[in-house]
Amino acid sequence: MLDLTGKVVLVTGGSRGIGAATVRTLAAVGASVIVHYGRSEQQARSLVEEVGGEERAAALGADLAQPGAGAALFREAVAWRGRVDVLVNNAGIAPTVTVDDPDEAWADTWAQTLQVNLVAVADLCREAVRHFRTRGGGTIINVASRAAFRGDNPDAMHYAASKGGVIALTRSIARGYAREGILAYAVAPGWVRTDMAEGYLREHAADLARDIPMGDVVPPEEVAHTIAFLASELARHMTGATLDLNGASYV
Numbered sequence: 001m002l003d004l005t006g007k008v009v010l011v012t013g014g015s016r017g018i019g020a021a022t023v024r025t026l027a028a029v030g031a032s033v034i035v036h037y038g039r040s041e042q043q044a045r046s047l048v049e050e051v052g053g054e055e056r057a058a059a060l061g062a063d064l065a066q067p068g069a070g071a072a073l074f075r076e077a078v079a080w081r082g083r084v085d086v087l088v089n090n091a092g093i094a095p096t097v098t099v100d101d102p103d104e105a106w107a108d109t110w111a112q113t114l115q116v117n118l119v120a121v122a123d124l125c126r127e128a129v130r131h132f133r134t135r136g137g138g139t140i141i142n143v144a145s146r147a148a149f150r151g152d153n154p155d156a157m158h159y160a161a162s163k164g165g166v167i168a169l170t171r172s173i174a175r176g177y178a179r180e181g182i183l184a185y186a187v188a189p190g191w192v193r194t195d196m197a198e199g200y201l202r203e204h205a206a207d208l209a210r211d212i213p214m215g216d217v218v219p220p221e222e223v224a225h226t227i228a229f230l231a232s233e234l235a236r237h238m239t240g241a242t243l244d245l246n247g248a249s250y251v
């Protein structure tokens with residue numbers, strides 16, 4: 001039943017981690033995928049080859065820390081096949097800064113995190129809504145985080161705040177545009193085994209095993225499967241929902 005044949009999907013930050021797992025899963029169920037990358041062009045191009053080459057996928061670069069880059073990326077993605085059916089906002093950063101760091105480091109970290117994790121996501125969503133309206137609908141899936149609900153370490157409160165913003169943005173789009181056939185969802189993973197989390201996972205393996213009732217962090221493939229399910233429109237009335245994946249560590 002889960003078949004995305006003929007759908008064109010843009011996955012931001014698609015060259016590695018959760019994004020790369022998502023590209024593989026979506027391609028496996030028939031989608032054509034635009035693999036957006038920030039810096040890792042080589043990884044993005046290899047992934048395009050892996051999932052079927054230029055017939056089935058394309059690589060597009062954009063630095064989402066630059067204001068306006070998200071909107072430009074969406075328009076470029078539309079130009080590939082003349083349309084985009086599903087937008088997966090996955091790209092994100094998780095730098096740290098503490099209340100005791102210098103003012104400049106604090107301000108820069110907040111500004112950069114909100115730009116990449118929230119403003120660029122909003123810009124991509126805006127373009128998507130405008131595009132989807134002309135086509136009678138479309139789907140947005142935003143990658144948030146358990147941190148939006150539970151808070152994060154105090155040195156990553158900007159991260160938690162950005163992801164809380166992503167969930168509020170997602171719900172607003174779902175409410176605002178459901179009548180135009182536009183669906184919007186978020187996923188909120190706990191720790192996922194990727195480059196972003198690697199250092200923390202190595203240092204805190206024992207604590208995590210104790211804290212997470214399932215005993216292990218989330219495999220990126222499970223986030224990818226959840227995204228593919230949401231993209232499938234098998235449960236359209238779930239629009240606005242945020243799906244948790246955290247091994248019962250936040251229930």
Ligand code: NAD
Nearest residue numbers: 013017018038063064065090091092145191192194196197
């Ligand atoms: P990752 O670091 O492997 O991937 C992040 C992706 O974002 C990369 O592809 C990177 O190129 C892209 N990116 C970052 N800054 C960019 C920029 N300025 N311009 C363009 N692209 C940029 O990490 P991941 O774990 O795969 O993270 C994917 C998403 O999942 C993020 O939104 C992250 O916040 C979220 N998340 C991760 C975890 C975790 O534990 N790993 C948990 C919850 C949510």
